[in-house]
Amino acid sequence: MPTERLTRWLVDWVVFPILQLIVALGSAIVVTSRYALSCAAHPGAAFCDGFSPASMQSGNMPQAAFSTFYNKNFLENLKAKLVMMRMTTRLPMPAKSGQIYRNFMWPVFPANTQEQAEGTVGTGITTTANFQDYVLGQWADYLNISDKALVTSISDDMIALRREMAYRLGLSVDDLIMAIFDYLRILDPKTANLDATVGSPNFTKAMIEQAPFSLRGQNVAELDTGYFGGKIHPFFIADMVALDTSNNSIVDIWKHTAEGQMKLSELPDPEDGDSIRIIELFGVHWMASTNCTQTPNWKATGNTAIRTYCAGRDAAITIKLNRENRTDVDDGNYKNMKLWMGEYQMGNQADPPGVIGGGVSYNAILAFGPPPDTTSRARCWDAVPQTT
Numbered sequence: 543m544p545t546e547r548l549t550r551w552l553v554d555w556v557v558f559p560i561l562q563l564i565v566a567l568g569s570a571i572v573v574t575s576r577y578a579l580s581c582a583a584h585p586g587a588a589f590c591d592g593f594s595p596a597s598m599q600s601g602n603m604p605q606a607a608f609s610t611f612y613n614k615n616f617l618e619n620l621k622a623k624l625v626m627m628r629m630t631t632r633l634p635m636p637a638k639s640g641q642i643y644r645n646f647m648w649p650v651f652p653a654n655t656q657e658q659a660e661g662t663v664g665t666g667i668t669t670t671a672n673f674q675d676y677v678l679g680q681w682a683d684y685l686n687i688s689d690k691a692l693v694t695s696i697s698d699d700m701i702a703l704r705r706e707m708a709y710r711l712g713l714s715v716d717d718l719i720m721a722i723f724d725y726l727r728i729l730d731p732k733t734a735n736l737d738a739t740v741g742s743p744n745f746t747k748a749m750i751e752q753a754p755f756s757l758r759g760q761n762v763a764e765l766d767t768g769y770f771g772g773k774i775h776p777f778f779i780a781d782m783v784a785l786d787t788s789n790n791s792i793v794d795i796w797k798h799t800a801e802g803q804m805k806l807s808e809l810p811d812p813e814d815g816d817s818i819r820i821i822e823l824f825g826v827h828w829m830a831s832t833n834c835t836q837t838p839n840w841k842a843t844g845n846t847a848i849r850t851y852c853a854g855r856d857a858a859i860t861i862k863l864n865r866e867n868r869t870d871v872d873d874g875n876y877k878n879m880k881l882w883m884g885e886y887q888m889g890n891q892a893d894p895p896g897v898i899g900g901g902v903s904y905n906a907i908l909a910f911g912p913p914p915d916t917t918s919r920a921r922c923w924d925a926v927p928q929t930t
Contacts (some may be wrong), residue, residue: 682905751824
């Protein structure tokens with residue numbers, strides 16, 4: 543029995559494992575030999591994973607190398623927020639009413655502290671109404687596209703170009719109104735009474751705090767919204783919010799109130815991004831815009847000053863002629879304007895063969911001006927930003 547056990551043990555644990563090892567080594571030698579012979583038969587192969595380089599590359603396949611994918615969704619270009627018309631009084635003018643719109647205003651009657659003589663009829667008051675005329679002007683422009691380009695273009699060009707034309711009109715209107723506000727600095731020196739000085743050229747929180755009270759000091763009323771309207775460059779917002787770390791700064795004021803925490807977490811109005819709630823102090827709704835008057839080499843300092851605007855009711859007047867099937871400028875925001883867009887028909891007098899496929903155009907009749915008064919209802923001041 544011991545001999546049988548020993549024999550079985552030697553077979554299970556010595557002889558059989560040795561045979562398995564011999565068989566495994568033999569198989570490995572055969573495979574390796576075949577692999578080596580295969581590599582030797584193909585000297586151009588690297589690591590035996592195929593031919594390198596490939597027999598055909600991009601130069602042999604122009605359908606790949608010279609093919610371009612065109613993104614039909616154009617990237618958005620850079621546009622300013624257009625807010626000036628919202629700071630004016632907008633008045634409609636009916637059609638068939640002439641080309642001049644006239645506003646009237648009575649002068650303010652002064653107090654009469656003189657006691658009336660008994661039994662004596664005094665002299666009646668004589669006064670003359672003030673008036674201001676607004677002469678209608680016309681702003682029109684167009685672009686058109688050949689029929690060949692229109693029907694072969696891969697993008698929806700008419701809609702995109704209508705948007706660009708709307709911005710052109712909106713920017714033109716914004717500049718025209720801004721020119722009226724800038725004129726108020728000449729009409730009434732108080733308009734510019736918050737201008738920075740050479741010794742202190744930078745924008746300060748005190749300016750936006752003083753502006754509404756400077757207007758109230760002249761009995762100027764708020765806009766129909768119940769607030770004064772303000773336009774401010776984003777650089778000045780950064781100066782007050784990011785750079786001013788002093789006590790009683792904008793951030794220092796708001797962080798101590800629950801309402802202020804809400805304003806700090808939501809800088810621009812999410813609807814259109816131009817309302818800046820964090821600086822809504824003392825009854826002014828401020829709107830951010832980069833389209834502000836700029837003065838290079840301001841007061842010979844070598845710096846560029848940017849103008850800020852704060853307006854009360856009737857600070858400037860916008861007249862819009864009512865016409866059907868014509869451009870509606872709405873509130874001056876180009877996104878809300880309605881421009882004509884369409885395809886042209888063959889056989890018309892200007893283009894009998896119909897080689898012009900379609901176009902976009904605008905045609906607006908408007909007028910702008912100050913109210914019939916020499917007292918300015920706006921504050922427009924210059925300062926040098928620290929942020930650039």
